[in-house]
Amino acid sequence: MNPNLxxxxxxxxxxxxxxxxxxxxxxxxxTMAAQGVxxxxxPVMMEHEHDWRVVLIALATIAxxxxxxxxxxxxxxxxxxIDRELDPLIGFxxxxxxxxxGAIAALALAHLLPLLPEHADTxxxxxxxxxxxTGFILLIGRTKAISQVxxxxxxxxxxxxxxxxxxxxxxxxxxxxxxxxxxxxxxIIGIIVDRIQRAFDSLDTRKLTALRE
Amino acid sequence: MIPILEFLLRLACWLLVAPxxxxxxxxxxxxxxxxxxxxxxxxxxxxxRLWRKDVVMSNLASPAFVILPAVAWVALAxxxxxxxxxxxxxxxxFRGDVLLFIYLLALGRFCTAWAAMETGSAFEGMGAVRxxxxxxxxxxxxxxxxxxxxxxxGSVTLATMLVPTxxxxxxxxxxxWFIVLLAENCRVPFDDPNTHLELTMIHEAMVLDHSGPPLAxxxxxxxxxxxxxxxxxxQAVVPLGYFGSRGACALLVTGVLLVAAGVGLVESLLARFxxxxxxxxxxxxxxxxxxxxxxAWKGGAA
Numbered sequence: 001m002n003p004n005l006x007x008x009x010x011x012x013x014x015x016x017x018x019x020x021x022x023x024x025x026x027x028x029x030x031t032m033a034a035q036g037v038x039x040x041x042x043p044v045m046m047e048h049e050h051d052w053r054v055v056l057i058a059l060a061t062i063a064x065x066x067x068x069x070x071x072x073x074x075x076x077x078x079x080x081x082i083d084r085e086l087d088p089l090i091g092f093x094x095x096x097x098x099x100x101x102g103a104i105a106a107l108a109l110a111h112l113l114p115l116l117p118e119h120a121d122t123x124x125x126x127x128x129x130x131x132x133x134t135g136f137i138l139l140i141g142r143t144k145a146i147s148q149v150x151x152x153x154x155x156x157x158x159x160x161x162x163x164x165x166x167x168x169x170x171x172x173x174x175x176x177x178x179x180x181x182x183x184x185x186x187x188i189i190g191i192i193v194d195r196i197q198r199a200f201d202s203l204d205t206r207k208l209t210a211l212r213e
Numbered sequence: 214m215i216p217i218l219e220f221l222l223r224l225a226c227w228l229l230v231a232p233x234x235x236x237x238x239x240x241x242x243x244x245x246x247x248x249x250x251x252x253x254x255x256x257x258x259x260x261x262r263l264w265r266k267d268v269v270m271s272n273l274a275s276p277a278f279v280i281l282p283a284v285a286w287v288a289l290a291x292x293x294x295x296x297x298x299x300x301x302x303x304x305x306x307f308r309g310d311v312l313l314f315i316y317l318l319a320l321g322r323f324c325t326a327w328a329a330m331e332t333g334s335a336f337e338g339m340g341a342v343r344x345x346x347x348x349x350x351x352x353x354x355x356x357x358x359x360x361x362x363x364x365x366x367g368s369v370t371l372a373t374m375l376v377p378t379x380x381x382x383x384x385x386x387x388x389x390w391f392i393v394l395l396a397e398n399c400r401v402p403f404d405d406p407n408t409h410l411e412l413t414m415i416h417e418a419m420v421l422d423h424s425g426p427p428l429a430x431x432x433x434x435x436x437x438x439x440x441x442x443x444x445x446x447x448q449a450v451v452p453l454g455y456f457g458s459r460g461a462c463a464l465l466v467t468g469v470l471l472v473a474a475g476v477g478l479v480e481s482l483l484a485r486f487x488x489x490x491x492x493x494x495x496x497x498x499x500x501x502x503x504x505x506x507x508x509a510w511k512g513g514a515a
């Protein structure tokens with residue numbers, strides 16, 4: 001449909017792989033923020049006539065995903081004094097290969113889905129599938145609470161990409177509500193992270209599985 | 214008579230130009246560091262000096278210790294004949310020569326690694342192991358990149374594969390192959406050519422016991438390989454076919470010099486990676502080339 005849109009989605013998919021391959025928490029947060037900004041630009045590129053509501057949503061998305069959420073996460077990281085290395089359950093190379101395999105599978109299998117003809121030749125559906133998969137890998141494969149939050153946010157980015165398919169049908173209010181929920185969620189998680197850090201002296205979520213008196 | 218003359222001229226050109234490239238890299242490094250640095254022609258002097266020296270041989274080593282570096286050098290020199298030089302075309306070209314190209318590079322590496330293990334020294338064995346284990350990953354990226362060019366042009370001949378292509382995947386391919394170039398030629402994020410600490414060396418550890426003419430041959434082969442990769446990288450990315458023959462030549466030379474300058478800059482600005490992080494970077498290069506392949510494939514289908 002739109003080569004520029006496909007380029008942006010390709011960039012977002014590249015950032016997926018970068019987030020899987022990086023071993024530092026600040027780099028992961030930066031990657032996620034960049035992906036949020038790219039996703040924010042997309043609705044403006046999709047619509048030919050620039051409705052003010054679309055522009056508003058784009059600005060809100062860029063501000064929320066690109067600035068507010070990353071700065072909240074960075075603050076949580078600073079106050080909890082987490083050390084910046086991620087320790088992975090699934091190693092970096094295997095998770096990178098899993099993510100790439102998922103992206104290729106999504107690209108190869110997307111045309112089997114019953115899509116509308118105007119969506120058939122965009123990368124939206126494979127990009128969304130690959131991003132959701134990346135989010136899952138990060139959620140499963142990393143032990144630090146903040147990196148799991150990043151995984152969750154990337155998962156949400158994938159769902160947002162799916163939402164772009166329905167941009168004409170879905171009220172923008174829904175997207176705005178999701179964005180608000182997300183920001184509040186990250187805000188709360190920031191507080192919880194601080195609590196976990198104080199109670200356990202570590203953010204390793206494996207310690208939360210054992211039940212004690 | 215004339216074709217043979219042209220053939221020899223081409224070979225001589227490759228062999229004579231190759232030692233220039235490490236000199237250029239060193240010059241870029243010394244400029245960035247604000248030093249005067251060695252002369253650009255330093256490697257020529259080194260080669261001449263080594264050529265005059267005698268060979269010191271371990272009494273454990275078989276004659277293969279001297280023969281194998283020569284075999285590796287011949288394999289690399291043969292590979293240069295397959296690579297087209299912009300408008301001048303390739304010295305040798307036939308259907309499927311890209312396979313021979315990959316195998317000649319592999320043969321060169323195999324012979325160097327074998328020669329390294331001839332002395333039975335632990336350090337050399339370690340260097341050979343490291344070199345080969347990185348090469349496994351780098352080769353995967355190289356082959357994925359070559360496949361993407363094959364798919365894009367529908368040809369398996371280096372001459373028609375390299376010259377006219379610069380599609381959407383060129384950027385991915387360039388990034389992937391640049392990392393492969395750094396890994397294959399033992400440049401900085403993977404190996405430091407200036408290091409002299411046996412525990413951290415890769416390529417240098419492998420050639421530790423060689424001396425005299427065999428060492429000269431190995432050094433010249435390494436320079437040849439660097440030039441080979443720089444030329445292939447430039448031609449795979451820049452659409453030389455759209456320019457006149459003189460413009461294409463100028464572009465090719467500029468491209469090779471730019472690659473050398475890029476290597477020098479990477480070497481000045483980056484520290485080398487810890488060994489455990491190297492596979493991650495090489496997997497990244499492989500994925501870049503793989504996605505270039507995917508773009509070429511999808512672009513061809515649509």
